[in-house]
Amino acid sequence: MPQVFHRSANTFSKVSIFGALFALAAVVYGLALINRSSYVTWAGVAREQPVPFSHRHHAGELGIDCRYCHTTVERVASAGVPPTATCMNCHSQIWRMSPTLEPVRASYRDGTSIPWVRVHDLPDFVYFNHSIHVHKGIGCQSCHGRIDEMNLVWQESSLQMEWCLDCHRNPERHVRPRKEIFNMAWKADDQAVLGPALMREYEIERRVDCNVCHR
Amino acid sequence: MSGRASTIVVGRGRLRAPVVVWVLALVVLGVGCRQDMHDQPKYQPLEASAFFADGRASRPVVPGTVARGQLREDSRLYAGRDSAGSFVEEVPFSVTRAVLDRGHERYDIYCSPCHDRVGNGNGMIVQRGFKRPPSLHEERLRDTPDGYFFQVVTEGFGAMKGYAAQVPPRDRWAIVAYIRALQLSQHAVLAEWPLETRAELARGASASAPVRRGPAHD
Numbered sequence: 001m002p003q004v005f006h007r008s009a010n011t012f013s014k015v016s017i018f019g020a021l022f023a024l025a026a027v028v029y030g031l032a033l034i035n036r037s038s039y040v041t042w043a044g045v046a047r048e049q050p051v052p053f054s055h056r057h058h059a060g061e062l063g064i065d066c067r068y069c070h071t072t073v074e075r076v077a078s079a080g081v082p083p084t085a086t087c088m089n090c091h092s093q094i095w096r097m098s099p100t101l102e103p104v105r106a107s108y109r110d111g112t113s114i115p116w117v118r119v120h121d122l123p124d125f126v127y128f129n130h131s132i133h134v135h136k137g138i139g140c141q142s143c144h145g146r147i148d149e150m151n152l153v154w155q156e157s158s159l160q161m162e163w164c165l166d167c168h169r170n171p172e173r174h175v176r177p178r179k180e181i182f183n184m185a186w187k188a189d190d191q192a193v194l195g196p197a198l199m200r201e202y203e204i205e206r207r208v209d210c211n212v213c214h215r
Numbered sequence: 216m217s218g219r220a221s222t223i224v225v226g227r228g229r230l231r232a233p234v235v236v237w238v239l240a241l242v243v244l245g246v247g248c249r250q251d252m253h254d255q256p257k258y259q260p261l262e263a264s265a266f267f268a269d270g271r272a273s274r275p276v277v278p279g280t281v282a283r284g285q286l287r288e289d290s291r292l293y294a295g296r297d298s299a300g301s302f303v304e305e306v307p308f309s310v311t312r313a314v315l316d317r318g319h320e321r322y323d324i325y326c327s328p329c330h331d332r333v334g335n336g337n338g339m340i341v342q343r344g345f346k347r348p349p350s351l352h353e354e355r356l357r358d359t360p361d362g363y364f365f366q367v368v369t370e371g372f373g374a375m376k377g378y379a380a381q382v383p384p385r386d387r388w389a390i391v392a393y394i395r396a397l398q399l400s401q402h403a404v405l406a407e408w409p410l411e412t413r414a415e416l417a418r419g420a421s422a423s424a425p426v427r428r429g430p431a432h433d
Contacts, residue, residue: 062328062339062340062343063328063339064328064339065323065324067324068324068325068328068381071380071381077260078259078260078261080260080261081261083380085376085380086380086381088376089376090328090340090345092374092376093344093345093346093374094340094343094344094345112269112270113269113270113271115263123252123253123254124252124253124254124255124257124259125252125253125255
């Protein structure tokens, strides 16, 4: 019987078996990339808000401390979003007639809520707590990025488990002095020296047990 | 269970490839679509609610409710007034270094946007058009009792709204204590200084001028 395939087909078949491995690896790699991309995590996507509230303006240029609005961040799990009354502390006088601020004034008049669009949202099976992070010397900026330079807030980090664990395994890379927590521009002179020293001072543990976050 | 399933896959020896592919695809893709554990039927702080008429999951406190440990009986501590209704002269607990530091921090967060860090009333928001508050170093304000400041912070004053919702009572007192320190920093009377410090100052330049050194600058 004459040969159907040329001899070179042997090589082809071997190469294609070999190649299939790579193709498979590429698919897996691709999926991993997609999983970490902002398409899945929403990282880096600024969200439209009912009022174009700008952190750049308020926290950056005007220099208002985060805690003026996010009053509970040092005490409880949730940092909280300020009630309309907080805006009116200033906007009862500043930009009183601005149409941009009409939803704020309407909310104040009627006692209704401003429907802010949530930017960060962990799945409900994850437990997160701001106060412990603030007390153990993790700055807002380490997780949220330069909020004071954002007009509309976006999520800086992936918020995936991998990201949490990366810090929980090596907190010394991120820890800072407590008085610099709310300073967005802070940079360590030498984190390699400062980190381990603060780890000891604040008695930070490496918390990687599943039940720390899944409880 | 497996009996029925296998007949779907291989029907009388003929392989129904499209069906297999679709079932597999549904199984694989369907897995990622279940969000039940991500969005559990429970409320998180400030979440929206379809159940309550006002659309909020966080419920307002029923009027007249007193939360455990929140019965604010002590009018000196919670209203800045004694039982006769007049302002208390001094912060109703002992002012330690820790209280002053706390007051310093809280003042810078909640008051400095308008009153500025020294209390002159030229904060950032004032520079952007807010009514200019009086300087905290005015004689009138230096002579008022501590309880008055507490009340202004709690209930507001004229164009300034109250800060009771943002600052808990003890922090409000800490702020009052710090304002006293600020006032002192701008109007220290030499005769009231401890002797050693006075000697130290005398060695420096003119000691008669008001001492302009204070916690606001460090």
